[in-house]
Amino acid sequence: MPDAAEARTRLRADCTRCAGLCCVAPAFVASADFAIDKPAGHACPNLRDDDRCGIHAELRERGFPGCTVFDCFGAGQQTVQVTFAGALPWRDSPEQAAAVFAAFGVQRLLHELLWYLAEALALPAAAPLHRELAAMRGRVERLTAADAGELAAADAGVLQAEAGALLLSVSELARAGVRRRPPAGARREPASGGGRGVLQRRRADQRNADLAGADLRRVDLRGASLRGALLIGADLRGADLQLTDLLGADLRGADVRGADLSGALFLTRRQVAGARGDAATSLPAGLEHPPHWGAA
Template sequence: MQDEPGTAAPARTELRLQADCAQCFGLCCVALPFSRSADFAIDKAAGTPCSNLRTDSRCGIHTELRQRGFNGCTVYDCFGAGQQVSQLTFGGADWRSGPPARARLLFEVFPVVRQLHELLWYLTSALDVPAARPIHAELRRELDRTEALTRKAPEELAELDVPAVRQDVNVLLLRTSELARAGLGRGKKKERRGADLMGARLKGADLRGANLRGAYLIAADLTGADLRDADLIGADLRDTDLTDADLTGALFLTQPQVNAAKGGPGTRLPASLTRPGHWTG
């Protein structure tokens, strides 16, 4: 489920880490659960097709998702896991055909591969950080190891210890962040890992090189803020106002995070990300 069309996708991110809904059997619309909320207009159980999913695996209200109360769908990104599982892991076998046990296994494997693809995206991003050159060899080895995991058989993927894989990757991502932010004047005021900044008034704030890993920035006002080289991995940017903010070189900022935020023509993003179509201006 992708957001409204924006600018063309960047060349840096490999196609395999970008969602290709035409090659997927609508897995995110079936495998994942969601509850009626500000992000979803209805309740849906895991393994149950969304009522908006058509028989051709396309969304029947794709162009009206936000107007119909499905903001959560426009934010979600599988990082290419949908086509990986549909076409490679399960060899093109649709969940609609075959025994129910296979469909259940497919729905179990999809979120596992999605997490692995997210880690691949982070590792690829880390290799684009010049300051992380001292650990590029380690990053490449971890990238190859994680990619190899995505090629395992469905039964093996279902049993995979993803938290352990994530822990190994995170060690390198932390080191990448430290190397990239070294010398940027990081002080206590910029160490805001996991901070509760919901609704915070940070207009024009100097957050360059800040550690905002896992910070709660829901509905925060970051208008005109300097977020260059800030570490934003896992930061919650739902309804965060990034109008005129500078996120050039922001570390580990993902497309779903950007899609969840608010912005405008003056918002400066890393070259690897696409400006959401729903942003004003």
Template sequence: MPDRRAGSPELRGDCARCFGLCCVALPFAASADFALDKPAGTPCRNLADDHRCGIHAELRQKGFTGCTVYDCFGAGQKVSQVTFGGQDWRTGTREDARRMFDVFPVVRQLHELLWYLTEALGLPAARPLHADLREFLDATERLTRRSAGELAALDVAAHRQEVNVLLLRTSELARAGVRGKKKDRRGADLIGARLKGADLRGASLRGAYLIAADLTGADLRGADMIGADLRGADLTDADLTGAFFLTQPQLNGARGSIGTRLPESVTHPVHWAAGR
């Protein structure tokens, strides 16, 4: 039986049960986030024989900040151990490896949806939608267990759209219970915005660009954070208690402090304590 709790281990990457898929299947370009170019399907030069990162403890210092931000939501171990039954891409055929690399991003998207649906089911205000949420949760879980061929052919974008309609309704119900005027900043360009101490209680920040925004001491209680780009945003002493659809990768890309208050489903990134 799947663990149906927001932030459950099943929906977090477990490198010990994966074959380093994110280090091979995905491409990245030399930038502030990555020290070099790497095409899709090519192992990162830092990937060790045991499928672990050879510089894991020094990723930020060596120019691989993007790796510290990423999380597969448990898709890596699902593809490695379930879809391909524990078959290592290094020991199979080239075709087997290619299929594994093609399937991984699809399952990653499905697992991200599982995260949101699981969290939505934990919101008391969304009780009127719980039956529909459970139906979509079960359907999405079943999709993740399809064969490699079926997953490769799946129209995951269409499924995401169907789920998103339900998540929007969930957001409306959850934010309706927050007192005061609720700002709608959905998709807003707030790059570098000065929002220190801002009252964003119950705000919709879905898909908002908050890159390098100053959110120190901001009140984000009960805000919808789905898809908000928090790269470089300063969340020092901000209050995100009750904020929902907030994921660990979003926080990993931001800055914050021990005084930043977070929902129980996520944790303070290690680099916050180090001030990096």
């Protein structure tokens, strides 16, 4: 069984084989992530005629950090090169643009699922589920090769739910038996405009928990589930996140300096890029320290 890093090689964006879809299809809302509003389906004013970003080297300085953390998992080149056979219909045939953007949205969801399935298949603890995981990966891969009509007809939400349930079982197998140190507790700083109270103790299951701004410094989170948790601005400096399920967790602005994420489950490049780390932050194989973290 190939390791996750090897299996994910094709799940990297190759902008040279795309057509700037991420700069056109999604909407931008003026915020800390984007300096401007941009409607869905309209090209960003920074997109050049050669489908390259005109301010790519200065995105953060120019107020577009959201662009630097976006990851299509290779869906852009798949949409252009496979779904539309190398054509650029959003430019050449405006009447087909909606179909292109819809296909890109489905492909991105499918490619993200493939990212998680690749990791799950590489986990020894998930061996009892390898047959089901391989079957699911086969279904997803076949759909990525479909034409625009098949993609439009596919119920990607159902597929996502089925894969999510399977990945949850994988998470439970991988985290089973992890012996965590007695919880040291985690303080919760009051939010501006009124406190949200104090996080009294760390529990193993923090799925979908609101931990924005939580003080989790040096907390033993091994084997915990932070799946879908809101960790915006959380302080995770020095935290131990071995076998911590981070699928869908929002790590924007989370401080992971010195944290051990090397064995975290279902971590993506987007999450890493959105966090604040340093050279002492340990990451899983196949994930690199983003340039804005400084020297790694």
